[in-house]
Amino acid sequence: MVEAIVTRNLTKKFKDLVAVDHVNIDVKKGEIFGLLGPNGAGKTTLIRMLCTLLAPTEGTAKVAGYDIIKEDGKVREHIGLVSEKMIMYDRLTAVENLKLFGKLYNIPKDTLEKRTHKLLKLVHMEKWAKSQIGTYSTGMKQRINIIRALLSVPDVLFMDEPTLGLDPQSTTEIREFIKRINIENETSIILTTHMMVEADMLCDRVGIIDRGKIVALDTPRSLKRIIGGEDVASVDIEIPNLTNEMLEALRNQPTIVSVVRENETHLLIRAKGEDAFDDIIDTIRARNGKIAFVKSLEPSLEDVFLHITGREMRAEVSSKVKSFQGGGRHGPPALSRRVR
Template identity: 40%
Template structure:
């Protein structure tokens, strides 16, 4: 990959707050036109990394270039090349949808005629043309999110940064948001950097994904490639009453078991054929004196990839959050 084709270059980027390391020696590249997903639980350092890449906070160490410009040495040039949609909604409730777009375009110096044409095109794209003259205070959450994506595109940025774009949306609005992002990619060459803790969102939108945990990139690749790295094509989930270590060892030793993870009372057993393996697994557990409370089979997903590489579910990290309204990326215990 040539240097000219890289939209983002990150080398050893680290951010510490006192003794707490939010982003830990992260390195990756993004080619032009890619949709890159940064996937991990809340508190894993996603927003902190994005705030560094968008020049809002300065790294402790390491370096990064965005659109060819160093984020520390030339932050103004970086800002001219990017659009940013934060997790917290920032559109002005006391302005109309059109006025929100117009103010943003003026801020970036978009000429009046081009600004008018661009706003009209984008409002049509996000399905808000008929509501453009109404106050944003009357918009639903999904409408506001679509408006903010459109607003971030007014100045034709080379790279669009989205922090948890569907956070707080209902399932239907989330799907609408996904279709909008797909349309943006189809109709432009915009590179997209997306942070999310939704596995399905990353799987649906991203050409490559970095799975992160505790500020570090654990594994990076395209979704299908990452799934193929897990042994076994099916996951059998067995809820077992008080599973003992000897019982777990017994299951793990079965010849058709490729891998096994234990979370509380749930055994996640990786096998090649779940339908044929399930009865044998249940028989083995019963013969060892165990009691199966429930059982299920599913194909591998990014959730399974996360568990395989981190040893825990992404939901276990949900309690560690940052306050996005008062300074995203800084842990609350640091007074932000």
């Protein structure tokens, strides 16, 4: 298998509505590919076509090397789907649910038992393996829903909004599991999300989808460069003992593009280059400056969406994004603020 997914002009119309509009994507083997777009953009429709659950109106696609129309059975043998809706039986335990789905896939009993054990361990659910699913929290259910899709050891795993509706802790955990599945099993993953931060954290490459069309496709880093320029970092920093000397030193740093003094103690700094963030911190510390608060304001994928489509993504998106305090270049980037 060369490419996990190849689509050519893949299109789905519902009467007059073009839900997926001539989509061309190539997902590499072993890649985590994100489809990022607002509600109604066409993400689920695209996924359903690739999973052979919905026939395209136009165009072609290959998944795991097989044609989604002519070789739909083969496609199904090589994929797993974590759909938006969980299909599991509340009255059954996790193990019983998994057994049931294992039978549907014709997995031999011994193999199924081994896999179930291994997968429950992967998502830290061994302890609750024999409890009824109905007693689980949504986050716990989603863990079982995910490993259910892994029972057949798919080459390509589709995940449609895998963290939608989960609490923050479960969201973080599920994201870690997704990374681990990708690394340990070399599973190619295509996931949809309307959360910028999720695409940014998880995906090797991201296709931004809007009104059925892929409007941008690249690594999160490159997408952010579209609006941020080369390695530009913006830093929001609070220095309780800020002096004019510190300010002057910062302004004389070659990596620093601009320093705006917001008030007595608060600066907004824009800098260029790989070491820009470290330069800022070092310059302040060398003059005994105390750093009470620092936040790196990288351009977010949300900015990219706005830049490309001229429209904001839904408000619910940004309210879910947490800001980041006290780290540096090596911490998670803050995606909550716009750099302008």
